[in-house]
Amino acid sequence: MYALENNIENPFQLFLILKLLYPEGKLKFTKDEINFLALVLKVHPKTIRANAKRLIKLKWIRLNTKTTYYLINSFDRLRKNNNWKSRASIEINANNVYNIRAILGAALYTYLHKDFWRKVKSSKEKFVRIKQRTYHFLFPSFNFKLEPAPISVNGVKAIFNISQAKASRIKKLAAIEKLIEVQKTYTKIQISKFDLEGLKQFTSTITNNIIFREGNYYLQEIDHIIPLIPIRKRKKLET
Numbered sequence: 001m002y003a004l005e006n007n008i009e010n011p012f013q014l015f016l017i018l019k020l021l022y023p024e025g026k027l028k029f030t031k032d033e034i035n036f037l038a039l040v041l042k043v044h045p046k047t048i049r050a051n052a053k054r055l056i057k058l059k060w061i062r063l064n065t066k067t068t069y070y071l072i073n074s075f076d077r078l079r080k081n082n083n084w085k086s087r088a089s090i091e092i093n094a095n096n097v098y099n100i101r102a103i104l105g106a107a108l109y110t111y112l113h114k115d116f117w118r119k120v121k122s123s124k125e126k127f128v129r130i131k132q133r134t135y136h137f138l139f140p141s142f143n144f145k146l147e148p149a150p151i152s153v154n155g156v157k158a159i160f161n162i163s164q165a166k167a168s169r170i171k172k173l174a175a176i177e178k179l180i181e182v183q184k185t186y187t188k189i190q191i192s193k194f195d196l197e198g199l200k201q202f203t204s205t206i207t208n209n210i211i212f213r214e215g216n217y218y219l220q221e222i223d224h225i226i227p228l229i230p231i232r233k234r235k236k237l238e239t
Helices: 009-021 031-041 045-058 075-082 100-122 153-160 164-176 193-200
Strands: 061-064 069-072 127-130 133-136 180-183 186-189 210-213 216-220 224-227
Touching (some): 009 069, 009 100, 031 045, 100 127, 100 153, 100 224, 153 164, 164 180
Antiparallel strands (some): 061 069, 210 216
16 A cells, blocks of 8 residues: 555556566666657656656666666565565556556455454454444355445545545545445434534534435445455565
């Protein structure tokens, strides 16, 4: 989630493209190469240069002064250099790398989905209760991957220091690309239009989540997420 937390989605996209197009792990960033990358990503060559400079500053790519080649670091080297503990990963290919924010959103929500059910499984009672709803890890062979998990944008902000607006935006993008399924949940509430208008004068935190449908008011609860892509664990680094 480093790319999302540090707002480097575009440099990260370039890094992934480099990994896909240069499997030997090196290039010279010649004018022709830069123009080709710009054509692939449908951006201006200046954008490629700016993002390449960012990758150099991050030490994701480095210049070999003897050969004048820029070397593209491996994912394992990035993990080691940045002390990233988690080995959770998803597959990225040429088809989805262009929707970088969608794939990053899918990775984030898929990880949180797995983490939620891991915590339910590890709890003593094998269940948790959230806002009048109970989530059970029913038996050892229970397939949690097919079960929804409540994941709020407030939780994303607290865990990863990503704004609620950004958390909501990447969730929507991931759903549009059918990388996750988002299930809306609502609770019927007894409130009049007059009372609602009065409440709006004091707070928008709650009232923004109240909708009117089929003659009744409903409070929108935490979205439930079902991942549509697999999450895997990369092998440990060699020692």
